[in-house]
Amino acid sequence: MLFQHCSTCHGADGQGKEIGSARFPAIAGLDSWYVENQLSKFLGNVRGAHPADAQG
Known part of the structure; x- marks a missing residue:
């Protein structure tokens, strides 16, 4: 189910x-x-579509 959302x-x-x-x-x-860590950050609004995020 999780992969359905990620894909x-x-x-x-x-x-x-x-x-x-x-x-x-x-x-x-x-x-x-690494994936678990990043998902945790994403769900906590620490990572994602934030104005300070930069590609790279």
Whole structure:
């Protein structure tokens, strides 16, 4: 179920995706500890569509 939500932006294969001018990075092959950490930050509004976020 979680992957269904992630694939909307990151692609069905997790290789990343562009939607309009937004770029979503590849998540396939990332270590589970990293993904869990980033999801925790995202759910806590610490990461995501924040004006201070920069690509790279």
